[in-house]
Amino acid sequence: MASEQSENYLKNIYKLSSGEGKVTTSSLSDKLQISPASVSEMIKKLAEEGTLTHTPYKGVELTDEGKKLALRIIRKHRLWEMFLVEVLHFRWDEIDDEAERFEHIMSDKMEDKIDHALGHPLIDPHGDPIPTKDGELKCPMSHPMSDVRAGSTVRVVRVSDSNSEMLQYVASIGISLNKEIHIKQKMNFDNSMLVKIDNNEFNISSIIASNIFVENV
């Protein structure tokens, strides 16, 4: 069995690689906030366990087994996030930290019970897809709102959960999943956008816009 921390490494390697491709020691070190030396050690251990392949000085890549484990953790994380919002009425900016701890101690039985209680949800509260139990993950088509050109109207499909403060702000101006947003204008000097949400207008910075994923409507 993979230790709790091993699971964390696998999950984050998966996320950094977006499923495919190599991940460097330093990017993992950044993401996990663990020194490169420690990451290097752990990588050696995981390679011995067979969950990833390591080409020294070149980076790591998950094996099929490693990918499966990573997706299972991500599934548990996202199911739990969904549960926190739907059943316990947490806000979407509060749930990531809770799920971070919980994903590792959630039994398979509980995974099933929650999946059932929620009616087999396909996405989590941020719009991230929930992998199936056997490791399949279908991402709905979408693009960052920062790429949308002025004049068009889009629907929110997903909001990056990387920053709780941003999620809180985004919610405070009325943005939630499936909400329609009209892009009125793009500011050339800072790439911010003037948008209309529920008849209110806001200026959205390019950083925020690049964390909001939308589809055309």
Place this chain on the structure above:
Amino acid sequence: MASEQSENYLKNIYKLSSGEGKVTTSSLSDKLQISPASVSEMIKKLAEEGTLTHTPYKGVELTDEGKKLALRIIRKHRLWEMFLVEVLHFRWDEIDDEAERFEHIMSDKMEDKIDHALGHPLIDPHGDPIPTKDGELKCPMSHPMSDVRAGSTVRVVRVSDSNSEMLQYVASIGISLNKEIHIKQKMNFDNSMLVKIDNNEFNISSIIASNIFVENV
């Protein structure tokens, strides 16, 4: 902050002492399934942290702070057990192991949300009282069914959660909280009892009877 394992020690010391009195190294060792040597070490550490007092070779006793921490863990454990049964429809024999892991990673915020979602329950699914947030614990009056004399009718108030197999068996013969049981006869040769539950008769061993707590009806 107390580590996960420290919390386990405190919780089990509390349970062994039933709130008051000294607990020996060996009883803890038995309960935790950890060698006496390791227990001895950990005790030293906990004594330094101030959560218990240790008289070498004589045993330990929780300080007020230790008791408070222990009761908080027990509260989280029992709230979570209640939640597993009420919301996720686990059986009462499945929940102890799940709660065992969860009690340590449950944030105070989640404790409150669950308490609220359940309507501030006073007992868990086995009938064990749930301590209040500030460490108060009122035990409803009850006595083991093994002490009840033949001919009387009693109501189930609590069933010891120490053995999952027993809980499963007890449920299978129709015993649940608040169920009325009529004691028809006590067998002298093995102290087992002949009881009537929902018009069915069963022979209950003295061991089982001593794990079922009842009040007179």
Place this chain on the structure above:
DNA sequence: AAATAAAATTAGGAATGCCTAAATTTAACT
């Protein structure tokens, strides 16, 4: 009260997973 048994503690060691500092390898620049 002395001998033996039982309980508790200390000593020495292992696994996990982190760290800093030093060494090595790769990449980048003149």
Place this chain on the structure above:
DNA sequence: AGTTAAATTTAGGCATTCCTAATTTTATTT
């Protein structure tokens, strides 16, 4: 191509928490 910078890995340590074996203290028994 050679030097410097950046990334990576190895070396040596530390904290936690467990273990077995040896020692010490307490309790029991004759």
